[in-house]
Amino acid sequence: MPKRKEEPRDLFPGALEMMVLEILRRRPLHGYALAQHIRERSDELLRVEEGSLYPALQRLLKAELVTAEWGVSASGRRVRIYRLTAKGAKHLEREVSKFEQMLEGITRVLAPAKS
Amino acid sequence: MSDELSEEIHAHLDEKVEELVASGMKREEAEHAARREFGNVMLTEEKAREIWKWPRLENFLIDIRYALRTLRKSPGFTAVAILTLALGIGGTTAIFTLVQQVMLRSLPVVKPGQLWRIGDAVECCYSDGYTQGNGGRQLKNDWSLFSWEAYKFLRANTPAFEDLAAFQIGENNAELAVRRAGSSAPAQAANGEYVSGNFFRTFGISAWRGRLFTDADDREGAQPVAVMSFRSWRGMYGSDPSVVGATYYINGHPFTVIGITPPGFFGAKIASSDMPDFWLPLTTEPLMAGATSRLRNPRLAWLDLIGRVRPGTHPKTLQAQLQVELRQWLTSHVPDMTAQEKALWEQQTLHLTSGGAGVSLMRENYRQALWLLLMAAGCVLLVACANVANLLLARGLKNRRQTALRAALGASRARLVCKALAESLLLSVFGAALGTAVAYAGASLILRLAMTGRASWIPVSPTPSAPTLLFALAVSVITGVAFGAAPAWIASQTRPVEALRGASRSVAGNRHWAQKALVIAQVAVSLVLLSAAAMLGRSLRNLEHQNFGFDASGRYLVSIDPKISGYKQEQLVPLFREIESHLRSIPGVRMVGSVLEAPLNGWVWPHDIRVEGKPEAGGSTGWTRITPGFFAALGDKIVMGRPITDEDNADTRPVAVVNEAFAKRFFGKENPIGRHFGPTPRKNAGMYQIVGVASDVDFGDGPEPICFLPEAQSTHFGDPETEEREVWSHYLYNVVIWAPGNPPAIEREVKRNLADVAPNLVMNGVRPYSEIIHADFAQQNMIASLTGLFGVLGLVLAAVGLYGVTAHGVEQRTNEIGVRMALGADRGSVLVMVLRGAFWQVGIGLALGIPAAIGAGHLIANQLFGVRPWDPLMLSGAALLLGLAALIAAIIPADRAMRVDPAMALRNE
Known part of the structure; x- marks a missing residue:
């Protein structure tokens, strides 16, 4: 196989939200910082259009999983800073465990095919 | 909100550009790259905004607008589709309009849900005796109609009813001839309904003008009063405010009209004809009906009962109580019962049904x-x-x-x-x-x-x-x-x-x-x-096109009401002689004859008879009364013997013509001419001599036995009820005219001639017989x-x-x-x-x-x-x-x- 980076994959629905919540769990961030975080931490394996972050954030706001307030970024711009709510934390926990269960399932199914 | 979002997105892009510039990219290039990695800004904003909206509705409105445009673009298709649907939906809705009003609607009264009716069957006329019910599958033991006495008993003994109203049943209303006191206009025919004094109160109806009945109006000896329907007030009297308080002669008796019911109220029963124009208190019935009054006869059930129950009353409990009361009331009448009634009276019962929709024959x-x-x-x-x-x-x-x-x-x-x-x-x-x-x-x-x-x-x-x-x-x-x-x-x-x-x-x-x-x-x-x-x-x-026994073409029926017009019995024979001779003089008219109840126009009075010399022969026959011209006017052939003639009058022996079905039922193959029969009991068996047999004519129920008695003869009976019926039967309601070949303006001529002979006679109309047949179906x-x-x-x-x-x-x-x-x-x-x-x-x-x-x-x-x-x-x-x-x-x-x-x-x- 040629040593080439594989095509980045699309995300499944809800994956982006899950990642945003996880990042916000550690500390509150503004939109651009969130985008940077995802790109760096995923090692560019995931293809996330930066713009798609904003509908996702609006969804989370609407579901009251995060709150937003205006603040100032490191470069001095007026930005909205997102913060995880208690409800968001609980939701994240549930989603992660569901995701792990799913991953586990998929892995198990795939395992014998490999051996 | 949307401004905040774009500000945020622009901040994002600025940050990105700055970072790229810092890493050594040219500003212009960096701006491109930032936009590329962000994706479509407009779309993103729209998507983000959509999250807060009702996306379905929004899209739906867009779809509707788009659909409107498409439909406008192909008018032919649209017109055909809409027209097709309009026919389909319109047809269904038209029928539903009627279904809703006839089947599903409640009466337009206050809280119809509280109204309960005593009884479950809808009867047209009245019931005579201490048993009730159609006697089909079950015993004859299901009460739906009540006499005045029974009503008063139930009303006095059932506290669960806030009010219990009684009203005259069925389509058999009081036929009224109404004329305002002091007016020279002829009396107008109208429908009346006798109701109890609390009738309007029970239904929560208040007067549109004047006042409605109270219990004081429904007391024997009270001043006769009447309530007019809004519809008649507007239709017959042009909404004249002076109607309230005025005196009207109703069938010759002075009544004060005390009020008008509100528009929309039509009473508590729904029938396809004869809806009431006037309501009269029950206690005025003897005044109007004279000796034929039903009010004080406990055997005669002619009232429907609907009551408003007190809140919290359980219908089942109420029903059980009413059943007990019915039997209590019957107990007091055991001595008056016939043998058959005595055998059944203890099983008599009734059922409570919801009364919010009224009693609807329709x-x-x-x-x-x-x-x-x-x-x-x-x-x-x-x-x-x-x-x-x-x-x-x-x-x-x-x-x-x-x-x-x-x-x-x-x-x-x-x-x-x-x-x-x-x-x-x-x-x-x-x-x-x-x-x-x-x-x-x-x-x-x-x-x-x-x-x-x-x-x-x-x-x-x-x-x-x-x-x-x-x-x-x-x-x-x-x-x-x-x-x-x-x-x-x-x-x-x-x-x-x-x-x-x-x-x-x-x-x-x-x-x-x-x-x-x-x-x-x-x-x-x-x-x-x-x-x-x-x-x-x-x-x-x-x-x-079934065989009615006569040819309807060229025949007309004049419907009159001498009873309510106030004629005395002794005036009747000359009246009909006069009417018939006048009508016969109309050009084109060949024959005229009068009859009590005309063929196909309803029913005939039933009678139990006994035949002389045949102890075993007896049973029910229809009977009617005619003038000599009747058979010829109707074209009913005399197959044996002779018809009724002018010689059959008060001075000669009582005779009868019977029809073939009668002859067959009571005489079989024997010759009926010269034989005698009479109404029960047996002592009357020699009353009428049969002088002729007419071929069968359908009076409404197929070829049933019928006997025809002459108008000019009269017999006397011991018991007052039969005697009363005998008197009543001389008031003939119909005149049959034979005028073949469609003479011009025959109907107008008939009306004019009748008005000449008898200006006070109430006439309900002249109709060709073919139209009557048509209306029957x-x-x-x-x-x-x-x-x-x-x-x-x-x-x-x-x-x-x-x-x-x-x-x-x-x-x-x-x-x-x-x-x-x-x-x-x-x-x-x-x-x-x-x-x-x-x-x-x-x-x-x-x-x-x-x-x-x-x-x-x-x-x-x-x-x-x-x-x-x-x-x-x-x-x-x-x-x-x-x-x-x-x-x-x-x-x-x-x-x-x-x-x-x-x-x-x-x-x-």
């Missing part, structure tokens, strides 16, 4: 007819839906590439379905709007068909009410989804790849199975409608006409549907047909090919429709007269008619297919 009479018509209308609606679905399908298939393109551009399946549904819903809502007008016209037509001739009024209006409009809306939404579902589903199945396959090549397989299935369903449903219409039409013909006529209309509608719609599908198929296959012809197929084989396709569908439709039509025939079997529920001749007639319509519908596109020019088709290929 509901009993029209229940089956209305449900039948609603089903027929529903069938038409189905066919109409199938038609529109077919139109949409054809268009959807034509627009498949466009739909595929949308799918390719990222429209979700749900959005495609929504778009298709928006269009169909829009069509059906427009259809319903237009259908409301159709419904109004249809309901008016039905009401006109149901009420022929007589100037009767029923509390049913063709104007759509709120429930009717809701019904139309609901039907339109359901139909919209129903006929939109298939096209929408097919649209959702479109694969984007089809958009890329450019060629519009299509072969037979492209005609969708859904279209064919719809045509098959249409054919089947139409066949059911047509065969039902044929059977009902035939049944009506049988009814109207008004309901059957209505059912047959409407079912026929629905049948034709279904047939036309099915033919249009078949035409549409076949034409569409031919259009799609033009190239294929061209190629076939180029390869040597002749025009005949093309014709056969197209017709075969069409008739394959018609054939399956008929195969499904025939058993369904037989089933429908069994469902309507009790509406049929002289027609079997499944008649092979009529069924094959309907099938043939349908086949013919289908042939016409298919031959037009087939003809077009034959004319396909092979060269042209090949060029397209």
